[in-house]
Amino acid sequence: MSAVPDAPWWRSAVIYQIYIRSFADGNGDGVGDIAGIRQRLPYLRGLGADALWITPWYPSPMADHGYDVADYRDIDPVYGTLREAEELIEEAHRLGLRIIPDIVPNHTSDRHEWFRAALAAGPGSRERARYHFRPGRGPGGALPPNNWASVFGGPAWTRVAEADGRPGEWYLHLFAPGQPDLNWDHPEVAAEFASVLRFWFERGVDGFRVDVAHGLAKDGRLPDFAEDHPVAPRAHPGHPHWDRDEVQRVYREWRKLAEEFPGDRMFVAEASLRSPARLARYVAPGGLHTAFNFDFMLSRWEPRRLREVVSGTLAELSAVGAPATWVLSNHDVLRAASRLGRPQTRDWVLTRSPTDAPLDLELGLRRARAAALLMLALPGGAYLYQGEELGLAEVEDLPEEVLQDPVWERSGRTVRGRDGCRVPMPWSGQEPPFGFSPPGACAPPWLPQPPAWKDLTVAAQSGDPASMLELYRRALRLRRAHPALGEGDGPALEWLPSAPEVLAFARRPGFRCAVNLSGRPQPLPPHREVLLASGPLDGGGLPPDTAAWLTAP
Structure with missing residues (x-):
């Protein structure tokens, strides 16, 4: 916190x-x-x-x-x-x-009471105005009102059958047909x-x-x-x-x-x-x-x-x-x-x-x-x-x-x-x-x-110090306890000098983080103590694809 x-x-x-x-x-x-x-x-x-x-x-x-x-x-x-x-x-x-x-x-949902009411009320109704209903384009309105696509694939429009059974208006759904978009106007x-x-x-x-x-x-x-x-x-x-x-x-x-x-x-x-x-x-x-x-x-x-x-x-x-x-x-x-x-x-x-x-x-x-x-x-x-x-x-x-x-x-x-x-x-x-x-x-x-x-x-x-779960547990305990973490009480962060393939930064008071994104070991930034590492460290070095939390010197 x-x-x-x-x-x-x-x-x-x-x-x-x-x-x-x-x-x-x-x-x-x-x-x-x-x-x-x-x-x-x-x-x-x-x-x-x-x-x-x-x-x-x-x-x-x-x-x-x-x-x-x-x-x-x-x-x-x-x-x-x-x-x-x-x-x-x-x-x-x-x-x-x-x-x-x-x-x-x-x-x-298309099962929401508002949408069911919109289907029953018909074109031009107050109920349909809560959604985006439009007549289609082309002969007989057989084409969607525009070319918008659904995030889930296919067109973002579905045509409804009106009360008399004839093909009617189209409604907008940027996701599935069962998810009609609301009109926030x-x-x-x-x-x-x-x-x-x-x-x-x-x-x-x-x-x-x-x-x-x-x-x-x-x-x-x-x-x-x-x-x-x-x-x-x-x-x-x-x-x-x-x-x-x-x-x-x-x-x-x-x-x-x-x-x-x-x-x-x-x-x-x-x-x-x-x-x-x-x-x-x-x-x-x-x-x-x-x-x-x-x-x-x-x-x-x-x-x-x-x-x-x-x-x-x-x-x-x-x-x-x-x-x-x-x-x-x-x-x-x-x-x-x-x-x-x-x-x-x-x-x-x-x-x-x-x-x-x-x-x-x-x-x-x-x-x-x-x-x-x-x-x-x-x-x-x-x-x-x-x-x-x-x-x-x-x-x-x-x-x-x-x-x-x-x-x-x-x-x-x-x-x-x-x-x-x-x-x-x-x-x-x-x-x-x-x-x-x-x-x-x-x-x-x-x-x-x-x-x-x-x-x-x-x-x-649980209890395996090499496991992902125990890494998260240790990291979250440290994060809660260390005054530099979370929002912290100093400047957001300060980038430290490092090799181009390394992300290294300091947070006040007294915290440093280094991440090696290269394919070879890199030196750790100057530090007093290793608080936590995502994997085994190579002596004083940081192996590839490994991160370490450190106390500032």
């Missing part, structure tokens, strides 16, 4: 991401749930987490595993009940853990989400992760647009539906709403943006509190690129008084060990294609250990994705018949999607379900776990 007296907790927090379907199954149906999370709260506290981000737990038909919300004020029965959620919040607070649910404001949309936020703040949640935070505002003209990639508009200022300036009005209102409640309630934005300067707009005074740094997560394992990302991020965010928020993995990207074990020829992107580059998992794990120490030494907060602390790799050989990500079908079964990073957590035992479900469970885990994970369970790694 922050060494700055009275600084809000979120400026330095380590927040653990729980992908609820895959974290822990309390009732034996093969799907993670609130009961499972409650059973594992002591583990999370012992790991060193300050807060838990929980992916959507709301009622949903699961077209996108909960990111298609049918009711924002309840809990899906597969995960538990509203009362269980309230008890989880209370129990987490007793253990000193905060709870941050997901909020999904860009779109609802409509006042009822803003009022509804203000009410939803209050509902959960009153139940004690400590903040929200804002899904697709850069996507709410659309150009009302709905113009055609030529783009290279639907997710990250890095080369396209003035994009018609990503990162439009108007979205900041929404978040200024949300910030004021959060400040009505005690306890430093917060928001973190999921926003895939062109630059740190654009990211800073989301966390400027009066806006959201924090935002994920995807540039860092997706950067090549290359010293110049990483230094550029770290320096640029800190410069832009400090200019607006916001902390950086670092992340290595999440439920949408290739797991770090698999990403870093492949040739680093470009920055990674948020979609997945079949991986044809050879994987060197030993290299990937060595780099993932070093990347963890780099991330946890940087100024600000950090997010850990479940299983990251176990060194789990992407499960790349899931049988096609078990794949559930909508990307698989929407891409014509050419892109396998995100299931490989969502395989349920291994906790204990020698065979699946590895303690994910209770003994005698009535169903297997919703995605199959690799048998080799028997060596990566929490139980197998």
